[in-house]
Amino acid sequence: MSVSERYREAWESYWRGTSDAPGEAIWDADPSLSAARDVDRLTPHADPSLPILDLGCGNGTQTRYLATRFGRALGVDLSHAAVEHARRADAAGAVAEFRQLSLTDAAAVGELHERIGDANVYMRAVIHQSDAPDRRLVAEAVATLVGHRGRGFVAELTEESKTTLARLAESPGGPPLKLRRVFDHGLRPADAGTTEIPELLVAAGLRILAEGPTALAQTEQWADGSRVELPARWFVVARAPGPGRVIHRGGSAPEHRVT
Template identity: 30%
Template sequence: MESGSRDAYGRLSYRGLIAWPERLKREEPLFRRVLEAAPSRRVLDLGCGTGEHARFLASLGFEPTGVDASPSQVEAARLADPGGRYVQGSLTALPGLVEPGFGAALCVGNTLPHLTEADDLRRCFTGLASRLLPGGRFLLQTLNYDRILDRGERTFPVMVRPGEEGAETVFLRLMTPQPDGRITFTPATLRWRPGTGAPLELVSAEEIQLRGWRRAEVEALLQESGFEVREVLGTMTGESWSPASPDLVVLAQI
């Protein structure tokens, strides 16, 4: 959700979508490998959401600053972490949001596709380059849209989590690929009460326009913005990238 548009994530319980302890345990070795080699322990968390990664990095001794365009996500992060630093604003305007001097940055999850134009992504990368120290590291992870677009995939796995009052919460995420590489993303939350007269109730649903960035496009824009691409992986646990990989993980340096 870009600055100035409606906050599409205000009604979606994204914090409950992810099993955070298990995810952070998987990601910790790569975080340490990238961030501990950075010229400073100050880290930008781009698209910080409700702040889980920022709080985890702080527990490892780093000094994170979270940035997110969604007012509701930033508010939730601040409530969960009153002593943390969270900034609300577009990733295309980083020079106006945070000062220079960071040793590293991360942008993980499905943040990058919310920048739907090449000029927007270029402004994000060039703005980030201006905020990093020489030798600064950048860890970028997104879904592998080479696989999604080439295969015409339409949905993510359905996720079920414990809910309230005997119900379960179902997270449904649908995708409609467009010919120009854009994707209409429809995340929905449902309340599931098996065995009742109305077993499935729609709690919320949104329609969000994304861009399915391919590996070649991401690498070209990073290099154009002053980054050197050092390594490309297919998962956050270190497997090599292939067109069938789950993720696109790019390790870059300024």
């Protein structure tokens, strides 16, 4: 079985074994704790009249929120089972659209761009758990889909998340059920290096307009009842007109870096 087939089947197996109950997936946090905050970081740089694509949409929780902030929202996922979850949650198709798509299939990604034109992109925690040979292709998919007018929001776990996950796995009684299911299906959270993410984005032809630290809220809790949050970093990106990065931090003047 090839690497990509193993990866695809891992996700199919995971989503086939997941119920439609909100929050059963460990990352399926309420949008108020995830997409709502992320969109507030994206919109100062983005044209809200463009559609938004939720890459790696899973069961569509965040996609349905994105549809309230943009005129059209389309969620795509590698897993057919995930897309079926998302469609069941929006059976009338009144809120968002969903379709199966592999971000490593450059031809299919190109066809999607031809069909909908330049779009804004939302991608939360996809690169870090992709197989290493596929990560560059995922970043290139973002570059293709934003085109010249769109903007992308990319959030990825940092290496510090491994420490947090290790602590959670060592909880009394062993890993909590939602984390155990991730491991049991062969998924590998926080597998990409922290510096690898921006390097991949730039190598894919993107420029980083803004970035900063964040934490991805999970649906598990610590023993004291507090929410588990995984250290992460977010990036707002656009297609690069040429070499170099332009980084905005808060209200400071842009910092230009040649890469």
